[in-house]
Amino acid sequence: MTWFEPQRGDEQLREFFITALIDMGASLILQDRDGAYVCITSLPARWRLVPGVVPSDNSIFGPEIGRKLAEMKAGLVKAGDRVEVExxxxxxxxxEFxxxxVEMADHxxxxxxxxIDRTEDRRRxxxxxxxxREVSHRSKNLLAIIQSIASQTxxxxGTLDMFLGKFRGRLHALSQSQDLITDSSWRGAHFRDLLKQQVDRYVQENSDLVHVSGDDVLLTPNASLHIGLALHELVVNAVSHGDFLQRRLAIEVSCNRIETxxxxxxxxxxxxPFTARSDDEAKSARFGSTVLERVVPSSVNGExxxxxxxxxxRYELRFPLEIFD
Structure with missing residues (x-):
């Protein structure tokens, strides 16, 4: 249903409709039954009316689009017939055309x-x-990482409880790193943020015993997941098997970008700082060595x-820095 005040002039209504059409990014064209142009409103800027030339599909839109429109309109013969094409x-x-x-008041x-301009819709x-596609690709990568961690764990x-304890911890570390990656719109995560996540979880009350220096490198999503996992292993090992808390000796962590x-x-x-009094203690200190020495280096093409x-x-990891724009 359409209604307007009869006393309003045609000029005001015309201005209203044209403004609304421009705001919608739409243009209206009215032709008689023979195809002659009767009215054109808010024609898109890429097409212009040629002065002195009678408007037609060809003169306005060019021969290629004009031919498509002619073929499309040829099938419209009675009131209510309609067709759309992009x-x-x-x-x-x-x-979109x-x-x-339609049947007018005079029958x-x-x-x-x-x-209608659909350019922005198609770009979106x-x-x-x-x-x-990117989410699918990254999801597959993440599932592959989880599968590898589960296999190595x-x-x-030796027991199911030991497996569950280690696997849950590693899975949580991945989840935390993934949160940082998501927050950065998939650009990656900074090294110090990855370290802080693990320190805050396992040694929050003694965070002053973990000193960090060097460059706060922005790591790619893949590197972020694996470096986060390595830091998880190192922090958990230090708390579970080390003696830095008892001796109140600081752990020194550095990250440096080197140009080669x-x-x-x-x-x-x-x-x-760690002093092993037996072979068992020395072995415990390197708990999780498979992840630290094989899984992580291999995943970042490093050593x-x-x-x-x-x-x-001491744990030293070297790997090439990948940079994404």
Whole structure:
């Protein structure tokens, strides 16, 4: 139903409708039953009326689009007939043409064509599809990481309780790293944020005993997940098997970006004071060595050293820095 005050002038109504159409990004075209143009409102800027030339589909939209419109309109013969088509107009722009045959007040047939700019809609759709593909890709990567962690954890767990305890901790570390990655719009996570997550969870009351220095490198999503996992292993091992808390000796952690002839390299060093009184204690100090020495280095195309020497447990990880724009 449409209503307007009879006393309002046509000029005011015309201004209202044209403004509304422009705001909607739509154009209206009215043609008589023979295809002659009667009225055009808010024509998109890419198409212009040529002075002195009688408007037609060809003169306005060009021969290619004009031919498509002619074929489309040929099937409209009675009131109520309608057809829609989306046309790529060049320069990565898209327009939807909606044509409908209507019967006017004098019972004469006219054709109304609504032209709607769909360019932004299509760009958003492409972006959404790209994001969904990216989410799918990253989800598969994350599932592969979880599968690898589960396999490695099961291989070196003597009991089900031991497996569950270690696996849950590693899974939570992945979850925390993933939160940082998501918060950064998938750019990755900074090294110090990854370290702080683990320190806050396991040694919050003694966080002053974990000193960090060097560069706060932004790591790629893949590197963030694995470095977060490595830091989880190191912190848990220090709390469970180390003696730095009892001796009140600080753990020194550094992360440095080094420029080399072949590109940037990240060097992470964990230096923890630890004095082993027996072979069992020395073995305990390197608990989780499979993750630290194999899983993490392999996943970031790097190399690692994990050793107990001269009263200090040292873990050094080197890997190439990947940079995404």
């Amino acid at each position: 046309i790529e107009a060049g320069d990565d722009t898209f327009f 909606r044509c409908r045959m 004469d047939l006219h054709m109304i064509t609504v032209v 759709e492409r972006l959404l599809r790209a994001l969904l 099961a291989r070196y767990s 002839p072949v590109g940037s390299v990240v060097v992470i060093l964990w230096a923890e 690692a050293r994990h050793e107990l020497k001269n009263g200090q447990l």
